[in-house]
Amino acid sequence: MKTQVLVVGGGLAGTSAALFLAWRGVDVTLVEKHPGSSPHPRAVGFNARVGELLRAVGLEQELPASRMSKGFGVRRVRAESLVGKRYEETFWTPPAELSDVEYSPVRGVGVAQDRMEPILRDKARELGADIRMSTRMLEFAQDDEGVTAVVQGDGEPYEIRADYLVAADGHRSPVREQLGITRTGRGFMHTSRSVLFRAPLDEYLKDGIGQFVIDDVGFLTTYGDGRWVLMLDDREYTEPELRQKIFQAIGRDDLDVEIITTGRWTISASVADRFGQGRVFLAGDAAHTLPPSRGGFGANVGIEDAHNLAWKLAAVLTGESRPSLLDTYDAERRPVATLCHQQIFARNDGHNRDGQPDDGPLHDNNAMHFGVLYRSAAVLGAGPDLPPAQLPEQWNGQPGTRAPHVWVEPGKSTLDLFQRGWVLVANDELWADAAKPLNVRYEPVARLDAFGLSEKGASLIRPDGYVAWRATDLPDDPERELAEAFRTSSAGTR
Numbered sequence: 444m445k446t447q448v449l450v451v452g453g454g455l456a457g458t459s460a461a462l463f464l465a466w467r468g469v470d471v472t473l474v475e476k477h478p479g480s481s482p483h484p485r486a487v488g489f490n491a492r493v494g495e496l497l498r499a500v501g502l503e504q505e506l507p508a509s510r511m512s513k514g515f516g517v518r519r520v521r522a523e524s525l526v527g528k529r530y531e532e533t534f535w536t537p538p539a540e541l542s543d544v545e546y547s548p549v550r551g552v553g554v555a556q557d558r559m560e561p562i563l564r565d566k567a568r569e570l571g572a573d574i575r576m577s578t579r580m581l582e583f584a585q586d587d588e589g590v591t592a593v594v595q596g597d598g599e600p601y602e603i604r605a606d607y608l609v610a611a612d613g614h615r616s617p618v619r620e621q622l623g624i625t626r627t628g629r630g631f632m633h634t635s636r637s638v639l640f641r642a643p644l645d646e647y648l649k650d651g652i653g654q655f656v657i658d659d660v661g662f663l664t665t666y667g668d669g670r671w672v673l674m675l676d677d678r679e680y681t682e683p684e685l686r687q688k689i690f691q692a693i694g695r696d697d698l699d700v701e702i703i704t705t706g707r708w709t710i711s712a713s714v715a716d717r718f719g720q721g722r723v724f725l726a727g728d729a730a731h732t733l734p735p736s737r738g739g740f741g742a743n744v745g746i747e748d749a750h751n752l753a754w755k756l757a758a759v760l761t762g763e764s765r766p767s768l769l770d771t772y773d774a775e776r777r778p779v780a781t782l783c784h785q786q787i788f789a790r791n792d793g794h795n796r797d798g799q800p801d802d803g804p805l806h807d808n809n810a811m812h813f814g815v816l817y818r819s820a821a822v823l824g825a826g827p828d829l830p831p832a833q834l835p836e837q838w839n840g841q842p843g844t845r846a847p848h849v850w851v852e853p854g855k856s857t858l859d860l861f862q863r864g865w866v867l868v869a870n871d872e873l874w875a876d877a878a879k880p881l882n883v884r885y886e887p888v889a890r891l892d893a894f895g896l897s898e899k900g901a902s903l904i905r906p907d908g909y910v911a912w913r914a915t916d917l918p919d920d921p922e923r924e925l926a927e928a929f930r931t932s933s934a935g936t937r
C-alpha cells in the first residue's frame with residue numbers, strides 16, 4: 444500500500460503527528476504495535492502551548508476543564524504524608540513569580556495520558572488518518588524517492604511505501620538506532636518503581652498542590668481522576684508491601700484503596716544529535732528523552748515537534764515549499780530539546796538528587812512555553828546574538844518566536860487567525876496588495892503594537908503560527924521585500 448507519511452509509534456508524539464498531518468490534508472498512516480494505550484499512564488501535565496495546538500485543530504472542548512493553576516500547573520510540597528504535616532514548597536522557577544500578562548487564550552490541562560491518547564487518536568481518524576493498532580514495523584529502507592517499510596498486524600507481513608517516515612517509536616527508537624544517530628546528554632539517571640492506585644483522596648487536593656514528596660516513602664501525585672501514582676525505589680514489592688507504602692504515603696489506613704497496576708521506569712536524559720536523516724524524521728522521545736519534570740517537557744515537547752514537522756511535510760508534499768524546508772525541522776527543534784535538557788538540571792526539580800542544580804541561566808516557565816526562539820533558514824532576522832528563550836512581551840513579535848496572543852474580539856485570539864496557510868498581519872491596504880500575488884492571506888489587526896510594529900509595519904506569520912519576518916515600518920518597496928521574505932522562509936533556504 445501507499446501513503447504520503449508513515450508514522451511509526453502511536454504514543455503522544457506519533458498520534459499528534461498523525462493528527463496534525465491529517466488536519467493539513469496529508470495522507471497519513473500510523474502503525475502502533477500495541478492494541479491501545481498503556482493502562483499505566485505516564486504524562487498528565489500538558490502546557491498551554493500544547494493547548495493552543497489542540498485548540499487549532501478543534502479539540503479544546505474535548506479536553507477536561509483544567510485543574511492547572513496559573514503560571515505552570517501543579518504545585519509540589521515536601522510532606523510527612525498526604526494528610527500529615529506539609530513542609531516547604533519547591534518551585535519550578537525560583538522564586539515562583541506569577542505574571543499578570545495573559546499569554547494565551549488557553550490554559551494548560553491535567554489529563555492522564557491514557558485519556559489524552561484516545562482523544563487525539565479519534566480526532567486523527569475523524570480527519571482521515573489511517574491508524575493501525577496492533578501493527579508493528581519490522582524493518583524499513585529508504586531511497587531517493589521514498590521509504591519502504593515492512594509491517595505486520597494480525598496476518599502476514601506487508602509493505603507500505605511512503606514519501607516520508609516519522610519515527611515516534613519512543614526512547615529506545617529502533618529507527619534511530621538503525622540510522623546510527625547518536626545522543627548527547629546526562630544519559631541514564633535511575634530506575635523507579637511505581638504503583639498506580641485508586642483512592643478517595645480528592646479532599647486533600649487543595650490550592651493546586653498535587654505533588655507530594657513524602658519523607659521516607661517516595662513521590663506521590665494524582666492524575667486528577669481519582670487515580671494516584673506513588674513512585675518508589677527500584678526493588679521488588681509484594682502486594683501487602685505496596686499497600687503498606689500507599690497507606691504510609693497517605694498517612695491513613697482506613698480508606699478503600701484499589702491497586703490498578705505497577706510500573707518500572709528508566710529515567711534518563713539525552714537528545715539525538717540529528718533529528719532526521721534523508722526522508723526519516725525523529726519526533727518525541729525518539730528525538731529527546733527528558734526526565735519527567737514540572738516543566739512537563741517530555742510529551743509536550745514531543746507534541747510540539749510533531750506540529751513543527753507536520754506543516755513542513757504538508758507544504759513539501761503539496762509542492763508549496765521545497766524539500767529544503769524540511770532541514771529546518773532539525774535546526775528549529777533540536778536546540779529547543781537541548782534547552783529543555785539544560786533547564787531540567789538547572790532547576791531543583793528532584794533530578795538533582797546528588798547535589799545542587801547546575802549553574803546556567805534559568806528561563807521563566809512562560810518563556811519556555813511561549814517564548815522559545817527558532818533560528819533557521821525559515822526565519823529572517825533571528826541572529827545568534829539573541830537568547831534562546833524570553834517572555835513574549837520581551838520578544839514583542841520577534842521573528843522566530845510564536846506570534847503574540849491578543850484578543851481581536853471576545854473569544855477570538857490573534858492565534859486563531861493562524862495555522863491555515865501563510866498570513867500577513869498589518870493594518871494598511873498597501874500590504875494587502877503586496878500579499879495577494881503570493882497567496883498570503885492578509886489579516887488586518889488593530890493591535891500592531893503587540894507584534895512590535897508601527898502602524899505601517901507588517902509581520903509574516905508561518906502556518907505554524909511563528910513569525911517568519913517583519914517590517915517594523917513601511918519599507919521603500921513593500922511588495923518586493925515581502926516577496927523576498929516569503930520566498931526565502933517558505934523554501935527554508937537562503
Ligand SMILES: Cc1cc2nc3c(=O)[nH]c(=O)nc-3n(C[C@H](O)[C@H](O)[C@H](O)COP(=O)(O)OP(=O)(O)OC[C@H]3O[C@@H](n4cnc5c(N)ncnc54)[C@H](O)[C@@H]3O)c2cc1C
Nearest residue numbers: 452454455456476486487488580613727728739741742743
Ligand atoms: C513517570 C513519568 C511521568 C511523566 N509525566 C509527564 C508529564 O506530566 N508531562 C510530559 O510532558 N511528559 C511526561 N513524561 C514523559 C512522557 O511520558 C513521554 O515524553 C512521552 O509519553 C513520550 O511519547 P512518545 O510518543 O514520544 O513515545 P512513547 O510513548 O514511548 O511511544 C512510542 C510508541 O512507539 C511504539 N513502537 C515502538 N516501536 C514500534 C514499531 N517497530 N512498530 C510499531 N510501534 C512501535 C511503542 O509501542 C510506543 O507506543 C513522563 C514520563 C514518565 C516516565
